[in-house]
Amino acid sequence: MRRFKLIEHTADIGLVAYGRTLAEAYGNAAYGMFSIMTDLRKVREAESRVVELNEDDAEALLFEWLNRLLYLFDVERLLFKRCEVVEFDGNKLKAVCHGEKFDPLRHRIKLGVKSATYHMLKVDREKNRVQVILDV
Amino acid sequence: MSNKWSGPVEKIDDYRWRIPLSYKKGMRVPGIIYADKEMLEQIREEQGLEQVANVAFLPGIVCCSLAMPDIHWGYGFPIGGVAAMRIDDGVVSPGGVGFDINCGVRLLRTNLKKEDVMPKIRQLVDALFASVPSGVGSEGKIRLSKGEIDQVLVRGSRWAVEKGYGKPEDLDVTEEHGEMKGADPSKVSGRAKERGAPQLGTLGSGNHFLEVALIDEIFEPAIAADMGIDEVGQVVLYIHCGSRGLGHQVADDYVKEMVRAMAKYGIELPERQLACAPVKSPEGQAYLAAMRCAANYAWANRQCIAHWVREAFCRVLGICEADAGLEMIYDVAHNIAKIEDHQLNGKKEKLCVHRKGATRAFPAGHPDLPQIYARIGQPVLIPGDMGRVSYVLVGTERAMKETFGSTCHGAGRVQSRAAAKRHLTGREVLHELEAKGITVRAESLSGLAEEASEAYKDATKVVNIAHNAGISKIVARTRPIGVIKG
Numbered sequence: 195m196r197r198f199k200l201i202e203h204t205a206d207i208g209l210v211a212y213g214r215t216l217a218e219a220y221g222n223a224a225y226g227m228f229s230i231m232t233d234l235r236k237v238r239e240a241e242s243r244v245v246e247l248n249e250d251d252a253e254a255l256l257f258e259w260l261n262r263l264l265y266l267f268d269v270e271r272l273l274f275k276r277c278e279v280v281e282f283d284g285n286k287l288k289a290v291c292h293g294e295k296f297d298p299l300r301h302r303i304k305l306g307v308k309s310a311t312y313h314m315l316k317v318d319r320e321k322n323r324v325q326v327i328l329d330v
Numbered sequence: 331m332s333n334k335w336s337g338p339v340e341k342i343d344d345y346r347w348r349i350p351l352s353y354k355k356g357m358r359v360p361g362i363i364y365a366d367k368e369m370l371e372q373i374r375e376e377q378g379l380e381q382v383a384n385v386a387f388l389p390g391i392v393c394c395s396l397a398m399p400d401i402h403w404g405y406g407f408p409i410g411g412v413a414a415m416r417i418d419d420g421v422v423s424p425g426g427v428g429f430d431i432n433c434g435v436r437l438l439r440t441n442l443k444k445e446d447v448m449p450k451i452r453q454l455v456d457a458l459f460a461s462v463p464s465g466v467g468s469e470g471k472i473r474l475s476k477g478e479i480d481q482v483l484v485r486g487s488r489w490a491v492e493k494g495y496g497k498p499e500d501l502d503v504t505e506e507h508g509e510m511k512g513a514d515p516s517k518v519s520g521r522a523k524e525r526g527a528p529q530l531g532t533l534g535s536g537n538h539f540l541e542v543a544l545i546d547e548i549f550e551p552a553i554a555a556d557m558g559i560d561e562v563g564q565v566v567l568y569i570h571c572g573s574r575g576l577g578h579q580v581a582d583d584y585v586k587e588m589v590r591a592m593a594k595y596g597i598e599l600p601e602r603q604l605a606c607a608p609v610k611s612p613e614g615q616a617y618l619a620a621m622r623c624a625a626n627y628a629w630a631n632r633q634c635i636a637h638w639v640r641e642a643f644c645r646v647l648g649i650c651e652a653d654a655g656l657e658m659i660y661d662v663a664h665n666i667a668k669i670e671d672h673q674l675n676g677k678k679e680k681l682c683v684h685r686k687g688a689t690r691a692f693p694a695g696h697p698d699l700p701q702i703y704a705r706i707g708q709p710v711l712i713p714g715d716m717g718r719v720s721y722v723l724v725g726t727e728r729a730m731k732e733t734f735g736s737t738c739h740g741a742g743r744v745q746s747r748a749a750a751k752r753h754l755t756g757r758e759v760l761h762e763l764e765a766k767g768i769t770v771r772a773e774s775l776s777g778l779a780e781e782a783s784e785a786y787k788d789a790t791k792v793v794n795i796a797h798n799a800g801i802s803k804i805v806a807r808t809r810p811i812g813v814i815k816g
Contacts, residue, residue: 202746204376204403231466253602254586261582268525268575304776305747306466306535306816308578309429312585312602313405327405329429329578330536330747 198226208327217282240294260310345799357386381408390420399795400742406603409687423606426684432628433572441655464816465773470531486626490633508629514619526576531634542812573628660709664739691725714789728800741786750785772815
């Protein structure tokens with residue numbers, strides 16, 4: 195199953211992520227975002243972090259989810275190649291994220307992502323599909 | 331994915347167009363676009379004008395939702411958007427500033443000529459690349475002690491100067507003296523400070539750059555002379571960057587906060603990225619206090635980078651700073667919200683002016699300008715794309731009357747990053763630039779492709795519209811000889 199597709203936007207870049215469940219779509223959105231940033235084939239699963247969020251609704255959850263991962267990248271320099279959403283309840287999630295610290299000798303950053311935005315942000319609960327535009 | 335915008339646009343004159351109030355129910359003011367016919371057609375290719383109309387929904391907006399000639403499709407607000415709100419019943423919107431708070435441009439002059447620098451341009455570009463950390467996730471050379479970040483957030487450039495980065499005179503020629511008042515670090519989250527602490531003194535990535543350029547043409551010699559721009563062939567240097575992860579996190583935190591506040595204050599808008607709160611509300615005041623912190627961080631950032639640039643110049647060319655004449659011309663913000671005095675219906679009124687991808691352009695005689703520019707007006711710095719020209723303008727009285735003292739900020743994208751890369755590879759872009767006599771160092775080759783000239787509007791067309799519309803005056807044009815890209 196296709197995990198995500200990119201959507202073009204003049205100044206920025208967006209993605210639509212899919213899943214068999216909405217939880218999986220959130221995980222794939224994270225995968226899509228890190229794929230935009232780097233070649234994930236070169237990232238090992240050496241470290242993991244648990245992310246737990248409780249937001250006002252599913253849209254705020256998607257916004258915060260991606261931005262929390264960008265925060266972890268900025269502060270801990272962690273690139274995540276697999277984010278498993280293990281608990282999911284509409285506006286709450288718990289995820290175990292696997293990846294490793296950015297190593298300039300082995301990893302190349304293709305594109306920096308500043309933030310997820312609310313612009314055109316969509317959570318499709320029926321089709322288990324989410325859409326987000328990233329500020330790059 | 332963007333469709334052509336088919337809404338109504340009325341011609342006011344050759345450089346002004348109106349989206350009428352009747353276009354969408356809920357618009358409080360019309361939209362005004364600064365463009366010529368050709369540029370307007372290009373703008374209509376995407377959804378930027380829909381965003382101009384959406385901004386007109388914001389409570390307390392006065393006059394009109396403005397679009398500068400470099401307008402393009404952004405998120406929430408268009409890039410190139412200006413909106414002014416009343417303080418009493420108006421709102422402030424973090425989306426009207428953007429995620430890179432106080433992204434801006436600094437320009438330094440030199441006493442050097444083309445022939446002084448050209449023989450050593452490769453060494454100079456390499457030295458600049460080595461002295462200024464760039465790229466995604468780049469960490470700076472500055473180590474802030476715990477608590478010191480708060481000093482940076484309150485005192486901005488002044489903090490940097492006191493630490494030995496640059497000179498007190500630099501502060502006079504920085505918007506807000508690089509130290510915006512009303513900054514309160516207690517309104518900035520711990521996460522934002524964690525992101526910002528290791529990144530101070532870094533360029534970042536995306537469209538951020540350092541550029542060594544030559545004065546290519548001087549249109550207003552008397553005005554240029556007051557800025558220290560004396561002759562064609564003179565070397566100048568641009569720094570373009572912002573508030574890094576700190577600003578991004580402040581924006582994230584407050585967009586979320588504002589989404590909640592909208593429900594509380596009963597505000598309804600066409601999209602969440604426009605989320606806002608009344609200027610006078612606790613949420614609005616907290617955002618402004620935090621945004622000013624991020625703005626100060628960005629000014630400190632450019633101040634530190636300017637210091638290393640000066641060192642690198644002197645080291646490579648073997649001259650002292652005084653001989654090099656590396657003086658600041660000016661430093662402007664182009665993503666910011668400010669409380670300013672403007673004339674509204676013949677009365678002076680305080681307004682909250684949002685500039686997102688727009689530059690302040692105050693006229694001669696404005697009390698906020700430094701003494702040396704009282705006569706000529708505020709310098710406005712308009713970087714073009716990597717391979718083409720950039721411009722120095724000054725603010726005008728007409729900008730004060732029509733655009734809340736604002737003008738364009740750059741070339742403005744016309745092609746998505748993916749489209750740019752389909753047309754040219756990073757290596758091709760590199761060869762093209764070198765063929766034009768521009769020496770380039772970039773952190774990432776694909777990043778270089780995304781910033782290719784073809785992806786941008788021609789800065790010349792953009793500034794000509796601003797000039798012909800009278801919202802700024804063209805003073806000089808510069809041409810790049812060396813570029814450092816994040």
